[in-house]
Amino acid sequence: MRNVLVGLSMLAGLASQSLMSLALISLALISLALISPALADVQIGILMPKTGFGAGFGAEEQGSIDLFMSKYADLGPAGKLKLTIYDTRGEPAQAISLTRKLIDTDNVLAILGPYFSGESEAAFPVANRAATPIVTPSSAKPGIAAANRPWTFRNASTTDKTDAALVVHWLKRQSSPVRKVVIFYDGKDAVSSSDGKAVMPAVLKANNIEVLDSISFQTGDVDFSAQVTRAKALGADGIVMTALFTEAGHLTRELRRQGMQQPILAGVELSLDHKFIETAGDAAAEGVLTGADFNRDSPRPSVVAFIKEYQERVGQLPGNSSALMYDALFLMRHCIMTTGVAGSSAADKAKIRDCWAGLKDVDAPIAGPSSIDENGDARHAPNFLIVKSGKFVVDR
Amino acid sequence: MVLLQQIINGVMLGSTYALVAIGYSLIFGVLRLLHFAHGEVFMVGAFIALCSVWFLNAGPVLAVVCAAVGCAVLGVVIEFVAFRPVRRRSGGMLAPIVSSLGVGLLLQEVATNIFGADQTRFPPQFEATVYHFGSLFVTSTQLFILATSFGLMLLVHLFISKTKYGLAMRAVAENVDVAGLLGINSNAVVVLTFAVASALGGIAGVLVGFAFSAISPFMGISMTIKGLVVMLIGGLGNVYGAMIGGLVLGIAEVLTVGYLASSYRDAFSFALLILVLLVRPQGLFAGGLRAGH
Numbered sequence: 001m002r003n004v005l006v007g008l009s010m011l012a013g014l015a016s017q018s019l020m021s022l023a024l025i026s027l028a029l030i031s032l033a034l035i036s037p038a039l040a041d042v043q044i045g046i047l048m049p050k051t052g053f054g055a056g057f058g059a060e061e062q063g064s065i066d067l068f069m070s071k072y073a074d075l076g077p078a079g080k081l082k083l084t085i086y087d088t089r090g091e092p093a094q095a096i097s098l099t100r101k102l103i104d105t106d107n108v109l110a111i112l113g114p115y116f117s118g119e120s121e122a123a124f125p126v127a128n129r130a131a132t133p134i135v136t137p138s139s140a141k142p143g144i145a146a147a148n149r150p151w152t153f154r155n156a157s158t159t160d161k162t163d164a165a166l167v168v169h170w171l172k173r174q175s176s177p178v179r180k181v182v183i184f185y186d187g188k189d190a191v192s193s194s195d196g197k198a199v200m201p202a203v204l205k206a207n208n209i210e211v212l213d214s215i216s217f218q219t220g221d222v223d224f225s226a227q228v229t230r231a232k233a234l235g236a237d238g239i240v241m242t243a244l245f246t247e248a249g250h251l252t253r254e255l256r257r258q259g260m261q262q263p264i265l266a267g268v269e270l271s272l273d274h275k276f277i278e279t280a281g282d283a284a285a286e287g288v289l290t291g292a293d294f295n296r297d298s299p300r301p302s303v304v305a306f307i308k309e310y311q312e313r314v315g316q317l318p319g320n321s322s323a324l325m326y327d328a329l330f331l332m333r334h335c336i337m338t339t340g341v342a343g344s345s346a347a348d349k350a351k352i353r354d355c356w357a358g359l360k361d362v363d364a365p366i367a368g369p370s371s372i373d374e375n376g377d378a379r380h381a382p383n384f385l386i387v388k389s390g391k392f393v394v395d396r
Numbered sequence: 397m398v399l400l401q402q403i404i405n406g407v408m409l410g411s412t413y414a415l416v417a418i419g420y421s422l423i424f425g426v427l428r429l430l431h432f433a434h435g436e437v438f439m440v441g442a443f444i445a446l447c448s449v450w451f452l453n454a455g456p457v458l459a460v461v462c463a464a465v466g467c468a469v470l471g472v473v474i475e476f477v478a479f480r481p482v483r484r485r486s487g488g489m490l491a492p493i494v495s496s497l498g499v500g501l502l503l504q505e506v507a508t509n510i511f512g513a514d515q516t517r518f519p520p521q522f523e524a525t526v527y528h529f530g531s532l533f534v535t536s537t538q539l540f541i542l543a544t545s546f547g548l549m550l551l552v553h554l555f556i557s558k559t560k561y562g563l564a565m566r567a568v569a570e571n572v573d574v575a576g577l578l579g580i581n582s583n584a585v586v587v588l589t590f591a592v593a594s595a596l597g598g599i600a601g602v603l604v605g606f607a608f609s610a611i612s613p614f615m616g617i618s619m620t621i622k623g624l625v626v627m628l629i630g631g632l633g634n635v636y637g638a639m640i641g642g643l644v645l646g647i648a649e650v651l652t653v654g655y656l657a658s659s660y661r662d663a664f665s666f667a668l669l670i671l672v673l674l675v676r677p678q679g680l681f682a683g684g685l686r687a688g689h
Contacts, residue, residue: 053614055513187659216658220618222608225405226653232531233398246515250610257526258533279609281520 041079042336043344045102047088047095047113047123048325053220053246054090056275057115060321061137063314067306068329070313078342081333088114092122099123103130109336109344110134110352112328115321117141118190124148133352137328138321140268141191142199145376153356153376155328155367156293159195159242162268162382163203166291169384170265171207173289173395178238178263180210182231184251185242187216192269196242200267204240212236221247224254232258242267249279256284266290272320272385272392282390289395291382293367294323297394302365327364334362397531402654403647408538408607410646411545415600416619417626417638418552419593425633426569426589429483429492433474433500434597435620439613440503441467441598442605443511449518456522456540456606463598471594472587474499479590480583500616507613517609524606541603548596549639555592556635565589569633625665629672631679640680644668 046065049058065083073081084106086098095114102108103126110133114123120139127134128148135153136144142158171178181204185196193216201211212234215227228251231239239255239262241248248270255264264287270276272292277285296307296317306326310318318326335355341348357376361369367380386395416438423431444466445459454462478495485491524535556562567575568585576582600619605611626645630637645665652664672679 051508051513053513187657217653218658218661220614221658222604222610222615223405223409225408226402226650227658229398229401229405230654246610250608253609257524257535259526259528275514279515279517281523 041082042075042341043082043084043106043108044332045099045106045108045111045113046083046085047098047102047111047119048085048115049090050085050087052089052091053244054115056245056273057138057271057319057321058087060319061115061325063310063316063318064322064326065329067310067313068326071309072329072333075333075336078336078340081336084108088119090116090119092116092118095119095123096126099126099134100130103127103132107344108132109341109348110332112137112325112332115139116190117144117194120144120152120154121190124152128152131346132349133356135328135332135356137324138271139191141194143375149376150357151353153372155331155370155378156324157268157380157382158377159191159199159268161377161379162291163195163199164206165382166265166268166289166384167200167203167207167209169395170263170289171209174238174263176237178209180212180234180236181238181240182212182234182236183214183240183242184227184231185214185216186219186244186247186269188219189244189269192242192244192267195267195269196240200240200242209238217243217247217251219244219247222250224251225258227251228254228258228260231255232260236262238262239264240267241265242269245270245273245276246279249276249285252276252280252288253284256280264288268292268382272296274317274319274392277387277390277392285387285390288387290385290392292320292385293380293382294318294320295383295385295394296392300366300368306365323366327366327370330364331356331359331362331370335359398654401532402650404532404534404538405654406647406650407643408541408646409650410643411542412600412604412607412642413619413622413626413645414639414642415545415548415596415603416623417630417642418549418635419596419600420623420627421630421633421635421638422552422565422589422593422596424627425635426565427479427483427586428633429479429489430496430624431474431479431593432493432496432620433478433503434593434623435616435618436500436503436507437467437470437474437594437597437616438601438604438619439507439611439616440470441601442611442615443507443601444598445602445605446516446518446611449522459518460544460599460602463602464595467598467601468591468595471590471597474594475587475590480586500620504613504616511613513613515610515612517611518605522606537606541607544599544603548599552592552596552635561585561588622665625669627679628669629679631681634679634681637679637681644680 048061075081088094112135115138117139120136121144128151133151137155140156140159142160145152145154183196186192248266266288268291270290335352339351339355341351359372364370384395385392420434441463445463448454448459448462478499479492482491482495524537526535564580564585567580568582572582626641630641648668649661652661
């Protein structure tokens with residue numbers, strides 16, 4: 001709308017000498033009036049990493065967006081669902097300015113994204129102050145939504161909820177008991193860092209496991225030889241890593257290459273990405289246990305259908321990020337349909353906020369019954385997945 | 397034993413830095429200008445090798461050769477397109493720096509569009525064999541890298557100090573005008589310098605690709621910065637300084653990670669740089685190509 005007005009005033013300035021200009025302007029105004037019903041479409045903004053180190057996650061999300069829009073773009077009386085997608089490059093600074101742009105310039109009803117915890121930490125206060133609902137489909141660092149009530153939500157379980165179950169499961173399945181572990185964590189990635197420095201150590205301590213050392217690396221590292229050589233001398237009988245899939249892959253490869261064969265637990269930051277196994281190599285990745293919201297082997301008919309349709313449309317299997325985005329879109333549409341919003345007014349935004357805050361056992365296609373707790377977080381039971389012959393399979 | 401293994405790790409990492417920095421230094425030594433797209437040439441080298449493996453079924457040696465030739469050509473093209481026209485029009489330092497930054501971005505974007513933003517890697521048959529010696533270990537790739545790096549360093553040394561072309565290069569580095577008066581075709585020397593330096597950069601790209609199983613359009617950026625640090629530590633434009641500087645930086649980084657934390661790694665590298673600049677402002681080896689034997 002604002003763009004149209006700016007265009008009009010420019011047009012007026014250019015043609016002000018002639019009478020023709022008046023005719024042109026009135027023509028433009030009439031056509032504006034004619035197309036105005038289309039403005040009733042519901043605008044949702046999406047923030048995701050399309051380039052940079054998170055581009056792989058962005059591609060998974062894009063697949064789900066394409067599939068979802070081909071099926072559910074129609075909102076009935078509210079018109080069509082319109083998405084404005086911006087690339088954050090995985091950078092918190094970009095996430096902030098693009099959140100502002102979506103709210104101020106694009107006048108969206110609500111925002112889905114950003115992807116990473118670091119970005120969400122930066123963007124949530126902006127949306128919260130601007131009284132616009134924002135929902136990250138993926139960020140898992142505890143406390144981010146809780147610190148920005150009441151406009152921020154996430155459709156992902158936080159690590160403090162998933163780690164406890166994950167660690168207990170991992171310890172239980174070892175043939176020889178694990179008593180001393182080394183933690184490797186990504187010091188640059190917000191969720192991996194908080195998980196590796198605070199959440200995992202607390203959970204391990206609660207299970208009487210001694211943490212011998214916490215060794216950091218940085219997102220984007222490819223050389224892990226120094227970290228592994230340092231860990232090798234400590235005599236741990238288990239390894240815990242909180243890392244994104246690429247770094248986890250390189251680290252796992254280096255651990256096995258230097259002869260460390262201890263069982264590995266990888267945090268949910270791995271995001272169940274198959275590229276972890278490609279990077280580590282089948283042999284090195286064998287037996288690594290991780291947790292994820294998405295279970296690709298689920299017998300739920302809606303999951304089976306999603307996987308089939310996604311594969312037909314995108315030509316690849318959906319990943320954890322695909323699944324989370326698909327459910328987030330589904331729940332957002334659910335809120336739009338049930339509250340009957342038709343625009344992006346303050347009242348409409350409040351309705352969407354209340355809908356998310358009150359979500360209770362809504363049947364999302366992938367995760368099933370979905371609820372949001374008092375902190376604005378989803379609560380999904382993690383699936384335990386283990387690498388067997390180059391594939392993630394459910395470990396019961 | 398742990399310390400020894402860490403030093404081995406550092407030498408492996410450092411030898412790839414050295415290869416990148418030698419190319420950087422050659423160009424700086426001859427032209428007195430910073431080639432900020434050199435890291436991207438390094439990245440392109442890795443991708444050329446990857447393509448040669450995909451389409452020509454190349455082994456490691458052929459892959460290295462393909463990358464060297466491809467990058468030499470690329471380096472010469474960069475000189476003709478991005479440096480020569482700018483150099484002719486302005487005498488300043490700034491214009492070539494900016495145009496080389498532009499070339500770097502262009503190469504990065506092109507690579508992202510062709511190969512995607514994700515990391516890729518050489519197929520598993522390039523997987524290293526691991527040799528254990530007690531608690532120490534080295535891999536076949538590491539030995540290949542070490543042999544290639546030191547072999548190339550020796551070749552560059554012989555080329556600069558023993559051949560006619562090396563002499564011409566040193567003459568141009570000393571004084572372009574006088575070299576021209578003495579009958580040296582300085583434009584040809586500059587082209588030769590770009591070809592040799594870029595070939596070295598490309599080879600370094602392949603070796604890093606082998607060693608860390610990671611090739612991405614963004615692998616050049618950090619190399620550009622590290623190459624610069626190495627060059628400053630070693631002495632601006634001094635090829636031998638670049639060799640030593642690379643190893644020093646590699647070992648310093650690994651020891652920082654091994655005994656402190658990875659978050660201090662870059663801080664320590666730059667602290668080392670500042671220390672060297674304070675104590676020996678000319679770098680470890682002074683004098684660039686001019687004093688270069």
